Amino acid sequence: MNTLQQIRFFWKPVVFLLCLLPAGLVVTDAIGLSGTLGANPVEEILDRFGNWGLRFIMITLAITPLRRVTGWNWLSRFRRMLGLFTFFYALMHFTTWVVLDRDLRLSEIIEDLTKRPFVLIGFTALLILTALAATSFTAVRRRMGQHWQTLHNAIYAAAILGVWHYWWQVKKDVTEPLIYAAILTILFGARVIWHLARNKRRHREARPAQ
Amino acid sequence: MLIRKPADIRPSEITSETNYINRRDFIRAGAIAGGSLIAGAAGAAVIPDTRQAALSGIKKSEFSTDEAPNSYEDITTYNNFYEFGTGKSDPFRNAEDFKPRPWSIDVSGHAEKTGTLDFEDFMKPFDLEERIYRMRCVEAWSMVIPWVGISLADVVKHFQPTSKAKFVAFETLNDPKQMSGVRWGSLDWPYREGLTIEEATNPLSILAVGIYGKSIPNQNGAPIRLVTPWKYGFKGIKSIIRINFTSSRPRTSWNMAAPQEYGFYANVNPSVSHPRWSQARERRIGSGLFADKQETLMFNGYGEHVAHLYKGLDLRRNY
Numbered sequence: 001m002n003t004l005q006q007i008r009f010f011w012k013p014v015v016f017l018l019c020l021l022p023a024g025l026v027v028t029d030a031i032g033l034s035g036t037l038g039a040n041p042v043e044e045i046l047d048r049f050g051n052w053g054l055r056f057i058m059i060t061l062a063i064t065p066l067r068r069v070t071g072w073n074w075l076s077r078f079r080r081m082l083g084l085f086t087f088f089y090a091l092m093h094f095t096t097w098v099v100l101d102r103d104l105r106l107s108e109i110i111e112d113l114t115k116r117p118f119v120l121i122g123f124t125a126l127l128i129l130t131a132l133a134a135t136s137f138t139a140v141r142r143r144m145g146q147h148w149q150t151l152h153n154a155i156y157a158a159a160i161l162g163v164w165h166y167w168w169q170v171k172k173d174v175t176e177p178l179i180y181a182a183i184l185t186i187l188f189g190a191r192v193i194w195h196l197a198r199n200k201r202r203h204r205e206a207r208p209a210q
Numbered sequence: 211m212l213i214r215k216p217a218d219i220r221p222s223e224i225t226s227e228t229n230y231i232n233r234r235d236f237i238r239a240g241a242i243a244g245g246s247l248i249a250g251a252a253g254a255a256v257i258p259d260t261r262q263a264a265l266s267g268i269k270k271s272e273f274s275t276d277e278a279p280n281s282y283e284d285i286t287t288y289n290n291f292y293e294f295g296t297g298k299s300d301p302f303r304n305a306e307d308f309k310p311r312p313w314s315i316d317v318s319g320h321a322e323k324t325g326t327l328d329f330e331d332f333m334k335p336f337d338l339e340e341r342i343y344r345m346r347c348v349e350a351w352s353m354v355i356p357w358v359g360i361s362l363a364d365v366v367k368h369f370q371p372t373s374k375a376k377f378v379a380f381e382t383l384n385d386p387k388q389m390s391g392v393r394w395g396s397l398d399w400p401y402r403e404g405l406t407i408e409e410a411t412n413p414l415s416i417l418a419v420g421i422y423g424k425s426i427p428n429q430n431g432a433p434i435r436l437v438t439p440w441k442y443g444f445k446g447i448k449s450i451i452r453i454n455f456t457s458s459r460p461r462t463s464w465n466m467a468a469p470q471e472y473g474f475y476a477n478v479n480p481s482v483s484h485p486r487w488s489q490a491r492e493r494r495i496g497s498g499l500f501a502d503k504q505e506t507l508m509f510n511g512y513g514e515h516v517a518h519l520y521k522g523l524d525l526r527r528n529y
Contacts, residue, residue, distance in 0.1 A: 038298070039287060039298070040493065041498075042499065043493075103502045108488065112488070115483075116485075116486055171296075171349070172292070172296065172396050173292075173296035173396045
């Protein structure tokens with residue numbers, strides 16, 4: 001097997017199963033096979049899915065900087081899968097909220113979406129992730145051409161909205177949202193620095209040699 | 211696929227095994243207590259110094275609800291006690307080494323009798339009562355807790371407040387050495403709470419020293435805490451070291467932290483939303499994964515005892 005095949009037939013399934021682990025633990029904890037969901041299981045599930053959504057968007061955004069620093073170009077082969085897991089956990093978070101927390105009451109869901117900005121912010125992030133997931137197929141990507149990258153830059157907006165949603169939701173202690181915000185700042189900062197450096201280089205190369 | 215349970219039996223009405231066993235223990239403890247009553251030990255609340263010791267001489271109360279109490283585990287592992295961390299399970303994990311003895315309570319302000327009392331001496335004049343109360347947290351969850359406590363009205367009367375005393379202010383111990391959460395600036399320490407003198411002397415108000423017939427665990431506010439069941443849980447200040455009779459309204463911790471979200475009164479009110487969530491319904495802890503939230507009642511269902519305290523007050527503005 002060559003490297004590409006190894007990635008495709010071994011490493012991708014392994015990473016896929018690892019990514020599913022947090023969701024699997026929710027199920028086994030719920031039925032008491034592993035740990036426990038504690039006294040307030042709905043809140044616990046909501047928190048876990050929400051947190052994993054944020055973690056996966058951070059991991060997805062870390063792929064490019066990590067690839068640049070290490071030179072491990074194979075990392076980009078996992079980016080789509082990680083992005084789709086971000087969508088998966090965000091969707092599970094939303095579904096838990098709709099079904100278990102709001103008890104499928106449409107009036108309450110609409111009230112929350114219209115009256116409570118932090119809910120609307122989270123929902124907007126999910127809509128963005130939905131658009132990205134829907135256009136993640138290779139065929140769609142090809143057909144979209146340049147527009148694909150433009151659309152998929154919206155992952156930055158989704159990440160900012162996701163952290164903002166969390167920040168606004170906590171009662172007092174913003175330590176955890178702050179950690180996510182710090183990671184996001186580093187990931188964005190690296191991109192900005194590289195972007196500036198590249199522009200400078202291009203600028204220098206464009207000038208005639210003296 | 212979701213399988214909804216039939217609505218005729220609410221999950222909260224089903225008693226768990228631990229509840230059942232706890233209740234057996236409780237009845238036994240009551241029988242022992244009854245024995246000691248006959249032996250003439252009444253009228254002096256004795257709180258043993260050992261951890262989670264069985265309390266004796268506990269009277270029943272007409273104010274208790276007949277709803278099934280939550281399990282001892284739920285009550286003691288899911289807490290808001292920011293002095294031990296902001297996570298729900300932090301107090302359970304971080305309060306283990308906390309020392310609720312020796313303990314003293316400083317009584318000050320507009321009262322005939324003031325001074326610093328040793329906890330045991332503070333407790334002596336009062337009778338222990340079991341009060342099974344609903345507890346509604348401002349975060350839209352609720353429990354039923356079998357407290358053991360003393361009437362706050364009795365406590366207030368004992369210290370003979372003067373006519374200048376319009377409020378009762380409470381303070382929690384502020385000890386960074388013992389309370390890991392205090393080292394963080396999550397709130398402006400010490401934790402402060404307060405009641406109007408009318409609220410403090412309402413028969414529902416108690417100072418709790420026990421749960422399920424045993425002395426109160428550290429994470430629930432050992433050795434003594436306030437319980438006002440018609441108000442949101444954050445009014446129930448824990449590990450009290452100071453009681454002050456004041457003429458003006460005392461500053462209270464959550465109101466200081468976010469005045470637009472938490473008021474001084476903090477009465478349970480389903481029609482006044484928290485800015486970030488609705489207060490119309492609540493999740494009863496222990497009701498299970500698929501149980502619907504239940505409707506929140508005005509004054510947490512204690513309106514007949516407390517509604518008169520707020521006559522003429524705009525509860526929308528005085529939340």
